[in-house]
Amino acid sequence: MAHPAQWLHDGLYGLMVHYLVSPQGATPTARAAELNRTVDNFDLDRFMAQFDRCGADWLIFTLGQNTGCYCSPNDFLDAALPGRTSRRDLALEIAQRVKESGKKMILYLPAEVAGQSAEIKNAFGWKDGDVAQSAFHDSYLKFVEVYSVKFGDRNDGWWFDGCFEQFHHGRWDWMRWLAAAKRGNPSAIVALNDGAFCVGNIKPLTPLEDYHAGEIHLLEDGRIRTDFVGEGATMTPDGKVRDKTATFYMPDGRFIDGVQWHALLPLDCSFNPHVPTMSYADDELFVWAAACKKVGGAVTINVPIDTADGWIPEKSLAQLARLADFLTVD
Numbered sequence: 022m023a024h025p026a027q028w029l030h031d032g033l034y035g036l037m038v039h040y041l042v043s044p045q046g047a048t049p050t051a052r053a054a055e056l057n058r059t060v061d062n063f064d065l066d067r068f069m070a071q072f073d074r075c076g077a078d079w080l081i082f083t084l085g086q087n088t089g090c091y092c093s094p095n096d097f098l099d100a101a102l103p104g105r106t107s108r109r110d111l112a113l114e115i116a117q118r119v120k121e122s123g124k125k126m127i128l129y130l131p132a133e134v135a136g137q138s139a140e141i142k143n144a145f146g147w148k149d150g151d152v153a154q155s156a157f158h159d160s161y162l163k164f165v166e167v168y169s170v171k172f173g174d175r176n177d178g179w180w181f182d183g184c185f186e187q188f189h190h191g192r193w194d195w196m197r198w199l200a201a202a203k204r205g206n207p208s209a210i211v212a213l214n215d216g217a218f219c220v221g222n223i224k225p226l227t228p229l230e231d232y233h234a235g236e237i238h239l240l241e242d243g244r245i246r247t248d249f250v251g252e253g254a255t256m257t258p259d260g261k262v263r264d265k266t267a268t269f270y271m272p273d274g275r276f277i278d279g280v281q282w283h284a285l286l287p288l289d290c291s292f293n294p295h296v297p298t299m300s301y302a303d304d305e306l307f308v309w310a311a312a313c314k315k316v317g318g319a320v321t322i323n324v325p326i327d328t329a330d331g332w333i334p335e336k337s338l339a340q341l342a343r344l345a346d347f348l349t350v351d
Contacts, residue, residue: 026281032078035321053104076345127178169205275317
């Protein structure tokens, strides 16, 4: 029987964008109106044309992250805290268009709300310092299930961020997370991000995952940096980021603990405030991606997106299109 993430292995590469709306306003009503204005302005036709042009075989798209706002209605959250989801179901529109194009869709959500507002914490039952977070799990996994059922087979996977030791302490029931995420589509694949490669976690958080979250903060000489870059990092004269001794890693096979190997690399942007916006020459980026794929791995590239209208910068898009051509020939 084929591995659940076979399609991830078989595809060229994936595209990820962090579309995150942080509406301004003096009142909840004003912020909700700004959220809706922003999401309504997303140019779906242009975004899908860009997705098609870049040649990616799957898209990871954020429902929301740490702004407390989401670009898709959710019956659970809309009842608990109205005004935090957009009236336009942008993520569902995108998922439908991706499905029609024959490509795959992966939805992104954080697995915690530790840094969010008191209102969001209360809505989801998050209690600072509570290791078990039982109330949070009961509420948040209902929230996930609502999305999962609504998207159904229009969504092919999930990428959960923030599955950090400082929150779960090895005690959270990840099987519950997978069950909630797969409620609407049992074939959906799931990744749980504990920081992964950027903090030296080579193995996935749990063998229950279908594919590795694979977060990377930067490449150096075509290799994955596995030392976390913190405050005080500097740039050497030859363009290398340093705050201590650098360590490196590259995959040597398709699976780790039975989990599909996968890497997520930021391009022309950064996942870490201590790491500058990273861009790479074609030779370095393309050879790195090909090396990962050669041993059976999968690669997703995260590029910037303009929240105002959903526009991907031309520089990033053009390089991704060249990457697709290179991987197709390779």
